Amino acid sequence: MTSAPHPAPVPPALAPGRVEELRTRVRDLFPGVRADLEDLVRIPSVSNPEFDQAHVQASADAVAALLTGAGMPDVQVLRVTGADGRVGAPAVVARRPAPAGAPTVLLYAHHDVQPPGDDASWSSAPFEPTARGERLFGRGAADDKAGVVAHLGALRALGDELGVGVTVFVEGEEEIGSPTFVDFLRTHRDLLAADVIVVADSSNWKVGVPGLTTSLRGLVDLTVEVAVLDHAVHSGMFGGPVLDAPTLLARLVATLHDEHGDVAVAGLVHAPDPAVDLDEADLRADAGVLPGVRLAGTGPLTARMWTRPAISVIGFDAPRTASASNTIAPSATAKLSVRVAPGQDPAAAMAAVRAHLEGHAPFGARVTVTEGEQGRPFQAPADSPAMRSARWAFAQAWGTDPVDIGIGGSIPFISDLLEELPGAAILVTGVEDPDSRAHGADESVHLGELEKVVLAEALLLEAVAATC
Structure with a gap:
């Protein structure tokens, strides 16, 4: 791997031995941090409305109790009602004045x-x-209850020696797209005002090497329906001159990529290639790519995942094989997830994909595009006082300099934070690693890395107090 040069981090003016003092404190308190994480994982706080939302409330109450126990004097569990009348999930806001x-x-x-x-x-x-082994398995163990306890651990390590004001904001609906997030920011702007924002919901480069997330792709999703008939007809009577809708939808979807697997939609932009790259064998192992399957696209793997657009079919509606009859399906629908490169306006990306789909209707089929959600990409400054503090803190905690990484996924609320809390410097950090399997089965967190994250955050708060 290679990395871009950065200004050498300048150690903040801390008392001699302070780093080792905090390292010892974190080591001593970490068994309690782990126990708290285990207790939180036992609460099935799935925010999808198909699940029992009483567990989400129980999770919020548990987090509030932990923050109170960590010495935060003002802790509230809050909800807002969105502009559409939707009542948001419970969020926890804990404050300690500067x-x-x-x-x-x-x-x-x-x-x-x-x-x-x-x-x-x-x-x-x-x-x-x-x-x-060294990993703790369970839903939320990494994403993002480990982020919650990382904040708790840092606060416990510093205790009454905090040199900054701290507000902890633990959201309760991130996994369903944060539908009332902007309303929450606007309603509680005064409670959430800050000079530096640390978002603990990302990943590190790998176990043993920390990462600072400096770019995130944006997201647009949409559905496309292809229709060829006004009703199903017998495949023996009409098969041949009439192609079924699933076949034509497949042909349409295939136009989204060229023969190399690169996105072939005019109007979708690329950001510059990252300064680091992945080993193909590692990527194949991390993703579980089957033997013999070629990776798609050209250029650095990190560029394909972080700074270039990507289009995936994430849903397909057509007759089920188990109940299929000998008829030609009149229509079929696919749901597309489009990852947008940093620097691109999501609305422009949506318009480009729509124009492509409508302009490539196979055999004159009727193509209907229905637009879904949009999320903006994010690009952080590579060098700022807050970033320099973070680089120093991470280097101390891991014993090696952090790598600037991108994330192929999207965290749309980060752009909302930038818009609603202007002037704040945002640092995107996290506890995950390539083996964490967030959102998948056997999600896990590496406990040794989590301990380093706790130390890094405590040191970061010290550095911000000294330099920002």
């Missing part, structure tokens, strides 16, 4: 989790935290 003249740091995480999926896919029960 000393005179000191900055305030907002620590973000979320306590809701993804549905577990099929329990049979898990090696152990998804909501029973289970240790195997």
Whole structure:
């Protein structure tokens, strides 16, 4: 791997021995941090409305109790009602005012989790935290209850020696797209105002090497329906001159990529290639790519995943094989997920994909595009006082410099934070690694890495107090 040069981090003016003092404190308190994480994982706080939302409330109450126990004097569980009348999930806001003249740091995480999926896919029960080797398995163990306890651990390590104001904001609906997030920011802007925002919902480069997330792709999703008949007809009577809708939809979807697997939609832009790259064997192993399957696209693997657009079919509606009859299907629908490169306006990306689909209707079939959600990409400055503080803190905690990484996925609320809390510097950090399997079966967190994250955040708060 290669990395771009950055200004050498300047150590903040800390007391001699302070780094080792905090390292010892974190090591001593970490068993309690782990126990708290295990307790949170046992709460099945799935925010998908198909699941019991009483568990999401229980999770919020548990987080609030932990923050109170960590010495935060003002802790509230809050909800807002969105502009559409939707009542948001419970979020926790805990505040400790800044000393005179000191900055305030907002620590973000979320306590809701993804549905577990099929329990049979898990090696152990998804909501029973289970240790195997150096990893703790369970839904939310990494995404993002580990982020919650990382904040708790840093606050406990610093105790009454906090040199900054701290606001902890633990959201309860991130896994369903944060539908009332902007309303929450606007309603509670005064509570959430900060000079630096630390978002603990990303990943590190790999176990043993920390990462600072400096770019995120945006997201647009849409459905496309292809229709060829006004009703189903007998495949023997009309098959031949009339092609079925699933075949034509497949032909349409195939136009989205060229022969190399690169996105072939005019109007979707690329950002510059990253300064680091992945080993293909590692990527294949991390993703579980089957033997013989070629990777798609050209150029660096990190560019294909972080700074270039990507289009995936994530749903397909057509007759089920188990109940299929000998008829030509009149219509078929696909749901597309489009990842947008940093620097591109999601609305422009949506318009480009729509124009492509409508302009490539196979055999004159009727193509109907229905637009869905949009999320903006994110690009952080590579060098700023907050970023320099983070680089120093991470280097101290891991013993090696952090790598600037991108994330192929999207965290749309980061752009909302930038818009609603202007002037704040945003640092995107996290506890995950390539083996964490967030959203999938056997989600896990590496416990040694989590301890380093706790130390890094405590050191970051110290550095911000000294330099920002």
